[in-house]
Amino acid sequence: MKRPVATPQRPIRKERNILFAKFPPGQVREASDFLSRVDQLEVERREQARVVGVAYDLHHHSLQELEGTLEDKGYHLDNTLMSKMMRALIYYVEETQLHNLDAPHRPLKRSQSEAYTHAWERHPHGDHDDTPPEWREYK
Template sequence: MKRPAGTARKVAPIRKERSILFAKFPPDQVPEAAACLGQIEQLEVERRDQARAVGVAYDLHQHSLEELESTLEDKGYHLDNTLMSKMMRALIYYVEETQLHNLDAPVRPMKRSQSEAYTHAWERHPHGDHDDTPPEWREYK
């Protein structure tokens, strides 16, 4: 996932708190995964053994859920693959990617007034009773 380029201005952190759910089998993945994620800098990790989950808190400028989950999958951990988990995961991936994209988007200057843009478009567009038909054809009987 592309991170926004560093700028001269100070950016506020975008803190995210997520749960990474694991499959029932193989058992005892949570302690090992929490230890694995605990080695990553700027990442807060909390074990939730009863829920078969690991809670993570991070700044979106530094990490994303997609990045963390793909790291775990690459190391052989099995994430929960129920339909609801897949849908929530896809939604979170999309939201985080969109937020990162919007951080990188340039600021667009607005016109002095919103109606000014429409006024110029209206002047250039044929409108009203404009008819290209010659007058003698319009009165043909």
């Protein structure tokens, strides 16, 4: 995932839960120990719920990156349909936010009505007279 080049003005703080599969047991503790060694990442372990809570700045980490790292290390995430859908939605939102941070700022026109005025002039509408000019001036 591409990170914005400019120095961030405001942090974009995200708090997410990483839900693990029931088997193998003990992976929540191991994963939280592993994630606690990652820079600029806050980790909270909740073993009863099979969850590791993470808090991070989007300029430095993303959920997709963190979960991908865990899967590469051999951890098993929850694969229920609801978890997969929530994961996909969060991936999309974070990727879109990063993309929008990198997008150039486009100033608006002087007035909103100016855009509609130009569009109205170019669009054929009921006020248009199809009569040729020589017939309009005939007396």
